[in-house]
Amino acid sequence: MTTPITDPPTQSALERLSKAGQPQTLRNCDLSALNFSRLDLSGWTFEGCNLSHADFSSTRLERSHFKGCRATGANFPGADLTEATIDGGDFSNSNFRGATLSSANVMRCKMTGTEMTEVRALDLTVHEVLFVMAAISGFSFKKSTLTQIDFSEADLRNCDFRETVFEDCLLQDARLHDCRFEGADLRGANLGGIQISDSKRYKGAIISKQQAADLLSQLGLQVF
Template sequence: MQNEYLEVVEDKRLSRAEIEALSRHGKPCRLLRCDLAELDLSGLTLTGWGFDSCTLKQAELMGTKLQASVWASCRGGFAEFVGSDLREAEITGCDFNNGNFRGANLTAAKVLRCKLTGANLAEVKSLNTSFEETLFADARLPNFSFRKVVLKKLDFQMADLRNGDFRQAVFEECSLRDANLAGCRFDGADLRGADLGGVRLFDAKQFKGATISRAQAGQLLAELGLNVQ
């Protein structure tokens, strides 16, 4: 995505007032290596803005309009994105561990090589959202839909995936190890590229209609203490 930026601000600790003033010009700005830690940016309109190598630890962006924004190599542990508008955003190489995205709009957003360990993505709007090479360990994604999506290098280890829709999804180098899969649907899914370690056999009915490998079948049976010859 190539946004036309009004101004590039580099290596600066910014205040809400300064960002608000920049936003009034109507064109997006690019922030490079800026410090936004613990800053309250809730409710601002930052459509199309660029955030490159910025620090956003514990920043508050609740209800912030960030449609078509571009994020690269940012660090924002425990940042609050509750109810924010991230439609068509591009988020690459960012660390938003334990971030709160509850109720955010991620429609048509692209998330690549990110760390979302422990993040809360409950009630997120995710139509046509693309995730690739992303760490979701211990994250919360209840009722999330990955239907008909090709999942590449996603790590859901110990994640809360309750009631998720994985129908006709294809897993490539993914992990579902020890994830909470209660109520998930995998009809028509190709799970041969997923680590199913820790999946109990009483969950196996959820995989009805899915494709698994012989090794994975043996792994599921081993959960019952059976020796597969």
């Protein structure tokens, strides 16, 4: 078992540790703007670290654990985060374009403005995440249960929400063009004042009586 590293390692030290093939724990380190690109950091733990503007492009991060990190503006394009965990912290304006997040867990964190297009994410688990103004177009949430997710003003075009269950989620002012909602349960979603003109976007979804009443009230009808 390795001793947690608390002093910020140099770039050369990171490369040596990566080549050693032994998972490391970095705790409360300032790693901002460091270059981790293409290193093998499988199984590494980053706890309470400053990763702002760090570069993880095409980095191997399978089974890695990010706990309570500040990673605003960090770059993960093409990174492999299979079975990784992101628990807490701030990943606002980070870039995960083209990353792999299959069987990963993302929870209790802020991802405002995050770029997540072209992400491969089979069996991804997300809950209590702020995706406000995030770019997540083309993402598949099929058969997922989404709990306390804020998608306000997010770009969700072409997302697949078939058979997805929404629990205490926000979709207010999200871009939902060409999304699929067949079999989705939207009763636990705040749709931000759904309009008749928007209703066709939710074709095949399950909505609550109150949501239905809001729609029919625009036609001058009342539901009792």
